[in-house]
Amino acid sequence: MWKTLSERFGFSRQPYAGSYAVIEAVATSVRKLKPKSGSEGTEVWLRNLVETLGGTISVSPTLEWENPASGSLTIRRDDAFEITLSPLTSPLRDNFTIAHELGHFVLHYLLSEGTKEPIQFNRYGTDKLEIQANRFAAALLMPCDEFLGQATTLDDDTFRLAAHFGVSEPAAKVRLECLKREQSAK
Numbered sequence: 001m002w003k004t005l006s007e008r009f010g011f012s013r014q015p016y017a018g019s020y021a022v023i024e025a026v027a028t029s030v031r032k033l034k035p036k037s038g039s040e041g042t043e044v045w046l047r048n049l050v051e052t053l054g055g056t057i058s059v060s061p062t063l064e065w066e067n068p069a070s071g072s073l074t075i076r077r078d079d080a081f082e083i084t085l086s087p088l089t090s091p092l093r094d095n096f097t098i099a100h101e102l103g104h105f106v107l108h109y110l111l112s113e114g115t116k117e118p119i120q121f122n123r124y125g126t127d128k129l130e131i132q133a134n135r136f137a138a139a140l141l142m143p144c145d146e147f148l149g150q151a152t153t154l155d156d157d158t159f160r161l162a163a164h165f166g167v168s169e170p171a172a173k174v175r176l177e178c179l180k181r182e183q184s185a186k
């Protein structure tokens with residue numbers, strides 16, 4: 001029931017070859033497409049970014065009770081793409097889903113050395129492709145230096161960090177834990 005186009009037609013996607021640091025840098029480059037006005041919220045600039053890159057966003061007309069937090073990305077042969085959101089999620093969760101699916105589009109399609117065949121990514125599983133798309137999304141929405149600066153200012157308050165960056169509190173918490181762990185490993 002949940003087969004992607006790659007499973008149905010034999011196309012395969014390989015994980016992006018770059019390190020997490022490179023994925024962060026790619027997300028930073030994509031973030032530069034964000035409007036400079038600063039008056040637009042995360043949801044608006046993300047939707048504008050999707051449109052700029054040739055994509056659209058829709059909400060699934062069906063309820064997916066088996067996985068209500070799902071999202072998907074469908075890329076057509078003309079490089080146009082559609083991100084489909086669940087009708088059961090919040091705008092803050094949708095922001096992360098949109099950024100995650102953009103991660104697949106950029107890392108696993110645009111920067112892929114494979115063939116540019118139509119493909120669909122579903123938000124199921126925890127393989128390396130999904131981990132990389134999550135890392136891209138976190139870096140796109142919560143850039144490392146800005147995020148750590150705000151974390152210091154806000155005493156690591158993940159609720160306030162989430163509000164500042166337009167993401168859910170769990171997303172801010174995971175980002176903070178990840179960046180702190182990486183800092184302590186240096």
